[in-house]
Amino acid sequence: MALARTQRSAVRPATSRRSVRVQALxxxxxxxxxxxxxxxxxxxxxxxxxxxxxxxxxxxxGGEFGIGSAVQYGEADLKGRDFSGQDLRRSNFTSADCRNASFKGSNLQGAYFIKSVAYRTDFEDANLSDVLMDRATMVEANLKNAVMQRAVFTRSDLKDAVIEGADFTNALLDKPQIMALCKYADGVNPVTGVSTRKSLGCGGQRRYKASSPSNPDGPQVQEDEKEAFRATLPTYRK
CATH class of the missing domain: 1.20.5 (Single alpha-helices involved in coiled-coils or other helix-helix interfaces)
Known part of the structure; x- marks a missing residue:
């Protein structure tokens, strides 16, 4: 009997009285x-x-989503920075201060400019297709000859922006913003050959509806553009 008690004591976990009291509490x-x-x-x-x-x-x-061109500038101070002629596809400029910066001739397809400040920012000749510019401040921005197909500008401020030759095909803008831009929209985009007024749907409700993204009969994405977009996707496995 004494031997059994000794064996039970040997296999009993070594727990101090203090830890037992703490666990009980x-x-x-x-x-x-x-x-x-x-x-x-x-x-x-x-x-x-x-x-x-x-x-x-x-x-x-390399880069976000395996795309080496994607860089992170979220909430960064980029006032007056020169990004002209760069490959910045899918880059992140969310809430960045891009006042007076230059993106002239840059490829910004699929980039994020949500809540960014792009006051007097130069986007001339830039590719802004599929860009998210929701709630962005683009007052007096230079969008001359920029391609902005399927871009999202909901709740953004484009007051007095330069839009000569800009292509807004299938872009999402608030209707009051479209009406304001149509007052002075002019020119033809040198890359797509689409007139700025037509891409904005200026000149009547029928044309406005025909250019909306939800209308299957409206302007569609070309196959070569789809292939070019697929070519930018990362390949992790073969």
């Missing part, structure tokens, strides 16, 4: 949280090498 929820924290710490210790390999892979892929 904790609620079941607190005990579960403490257990989860312990498990998470253990998993992080095991996953360390795997996370390092993943980070190396993402670095080698």
């Amino acid at each position: 904790l609620t079941p929820g607190q005990l579960r949280a403490a257990a989860c924290a312990t498990v998470a710490t253990s998993l992080l210790a095991v996953a360390g090498p795997s996370l390092a390999d993943l980070n190396t892979f993402e670095y080698d892929a």
Whole structure:
């Protein structure tokens, strides 16, 4: 009998009286949280090498979504910066201050300018197709000859923007903004051959409806443009 008591004492966990008292004071929820924290710490210790390999892979892929042209400028101070002639597809300029910056002739297809400040920013001859410029400030921005097909300008301010030769085909703009731009819209885009007034739907409700993205009979994306967009997608596996 004495030997059995000794064996039971040997296999009993070594728990101090103080830890037992602390556990008795904790609620079941607190005990579960403490257990989860312990498990998470253990998993992080095991996953360390795997996370390092993943980070190396993402670095080698280059840029966001594996696109080397994608750069991050979210909330950055870019006043007066020169980005002219650069490949900036899918780059992030969300909430960035781009006042008086130059993107002249740059490829910004699929970039993000949500809530950005683009006061007097130069986008002349730039490719702004599929750009998200929701709630952006584009007062007096230079959009001369820019291609802005399928771009989103909802709740954006384009007051006194230069739009001569700009192509807004299938772009989303608030109707009051379209009416304001149609008062002085003019020119033909040198790349697409589309007149600015036609791309905005100026001149009547029928034309406005025909150019809306939800209308299957309106202007459609060309196959060569689709192929060019697919070519920018990353290839992780073959």
